[in-house]
Amino acid sequence: MKLSNSQLKFIKSLHLRKFRQKYHNFIVEGTKIAQEVLSGNELEVEGIYALPEWVDANSGILVGRNDALTVIAPEELKKISLLSTPNQVLLVVKEPSIQFDANAVGQGLSLYLEDIRDPGNLGTILRIADWFGIPWVFCSPESVELFNPKVIQASMGAFLRVKCMPIEFSELRQALPDLAVYGTVLDGAPVFEADLEERAVIVIGNESRGISDTLQPFLNHRISIPKGKTGGAESLNAAVAAGIICAVFRDFTGG
Amino acid sequence: MKLSNSQLKFIKSLHLRKFRQKYHNFIVEGTKIAQEVLSGNELEVEGIYALPEWVDANSGILVGRNDALTVIAPEELKKISLLSTPNQVLLVVKEPSIQFDANAVGQGLSLYLEDIRDPGNLGTILRIADWFGIPWVFCSPESVELFNPKVIQASMGAFLRVKCMPIEFSELRQALPDLAVYGTVLDGAPVFEADLEERAVIVIGNESRGISDTLQPFLNHRISIPKGKTGGAESLNAAVAAGIICAVFRDFTGG
Structure with missing residues (x-):
């Protein structure tokens, strides 16, 4: 005892x-x-x-x-x-050992998180991926560690189903040169009007500075979440933005 | 000093x-x-x-x-x-003193949070309301207190622009008997296909048990966020769900 x-x-x-x-x-x-x-x-x-x-x-x-x-x-x-x-x-x-499988990744939608620092956000994003059936979530090496107890807690069991691994974006791009890359930026095309592809990676930027200048050139599609006419906030929480983008993708592609 | x-x-x-x-x-x-x-x-x-x-x-x-x-x-x-x-x-x-204004509330979209307990969620939802230009966020009296420092922190300044006040739902309903009431429930109609009104209140339920049996009868429209075909999670985080619903409302009603 x-x-x-x-x-x-x-x-x-x-x-x-x-x-x-x-x-x-x-x-x-x-x-x-x-x-x-x-x-x-x-x-x-x-x-x-x-x-x-x-x-x-x-x-x-x-x-x-x-x-x-x-x-x-x-x-x-x-x-x-x-x-x-x-x-x-x-x-x-x-700790499970996750093997990167370019073929599997290339067949659907995945997320790439650039320097997400808040463990609650990473856990919540894994839960979003789990809900929408997005099997892979990649993180930049500078993101919060997946096995941080607060990540595990916030993921509500999603870490069991969603494959999450750190990888440099350039490496991911090299393995999958033809994959469409979407990124959420403040001046992007409204996601509801954008042409969304079934096989793509969606980049979610860091909580305070968004997608970095290093990663911006990789984006094929710059999308945004339209603000209300009288809206005041400067931005949305990173996990909330990820949730909205994933929901619209899933609706558009019927996945 | x-x-x-x-x-x-x-x-x-x-x-x-x-x-x-x-x-x-x-x-x-x-x-x-x-x-x-x-x-x-x-x-x-x-x-x-x-x-x-x-x-x-x-x-x-x-x-x-x-x-x-x-x-x-x-x-x-x-x-x-x-x-x-x-x-x-x-x-x-x-603490500011916020006066309930049925006329102003009746002219647009507002949120009603039923027993949201996590201060991070309340703050994040205020930030969502601020982004989409939703001026009023009501809370059940059992929700986390607005002036909890973690709420203020997570709201990123939204508490300055969004009017947030505790009120029993029955009281809100009595003041605005004609307002359309939407609620997010697991078996509701997919929000992307639902008929959304410009003047409405969206109910967001508690983190673990969703919208209570007491409040369910007030819902005129039961909506849901469609899960991916291979999705595994049981639910989405309350703030993420609120973000998705608000984004779709704003897109649909052009607000």
Whole structure:
């Protein structure tokens, strides 16, 4: 019922990016996501730290997982949890290795996120991709790390289904030279009137400065979200903009 | 250069809802929003707590504001700030009193948020309303408080332009019995195909349970955001859903 010092030290180290990258492990918290992870085969679960009542209520998905399971008391869970509100289970999961597949990417719609810094935004964008059935989300190497616990939390399980990987845009472009590249810019053509293609990559720029000058030349199509006539805001939140663009693409291409 | 104990105590009390409601004051932080607040006349600024370099760089907007200004050192600002990253200025602002105007509301599009709990979501929705020129955002009394510092932060200045007030939905309905009420529900008609009216209120439901059974009977139009054919997520983030619906309304009605 109590964690050993080495368990405690190891799990807490995963709160930091440095150690996530060293051990290739990350933390998944919360009843619903834990159930989803344990019911599927997408991820390798190395540790399950759960309260007795959670273990009792979830015996079905714990079959064959005794080696990974540690039943702990609430005060122990609190020590390793990153959530402020009480919680019943924490998983230590192995980072999946995602193989870039140019052929698969070239067949549909994907997103490229340039320097998205806010973990909530990245998680929310993964959830958007999951909703609209967009299988690949690429990030610039300077974007927030996918396995940041706040990204995982905000994605609401989307990280299980959407393939997310860091890659330089130039590398993506080289692998897929014919893919149409759309970018959301303030002076672009209104997305509702634009000609949208089924096989494309949509670039979402950084929260404060939008799409960089380095990436701008790669855009084949500059699109925008039309502002209301009396609208005042300077911009929309990056995840909201991504959601609107993806919704219009999906409507236009019928995907 | 140093805050008095009573200043310190008062400003820190505004970190809590209880005292914001007692004093009808709230906190606005950050260079850009502070500049916007001080350049306009929308809000009464009762206190300006700024670093010397910020005061030097912003002398123009500080004219006639000497009584409210306290020049402080970074370590003092840190004591009263809610931000984790360094900052240059904090304002104590008087809560505006917003008068409900049924006539004005009845002339256009507005939003009704039912029990939105996440301050980031409320702030982001205000920013969306501001972008699309939606002048009124109503909240159920159980929603997160508008003057929560995280709401103010996420709204990026939208709280200056968008009128946001708590009101029971039944009261809003009584004041505007003819207004069309749209609600986003999972089994609604796809928003891209729906008949959208220029004068309407769009209801956005709570983050986990959507629109309540109490409010459902008020909906004249049940709409939805179509999921991709291979989409996996159970839902979209509430602010993202609001953004998509508002964008489609604005496109449809040309507002």
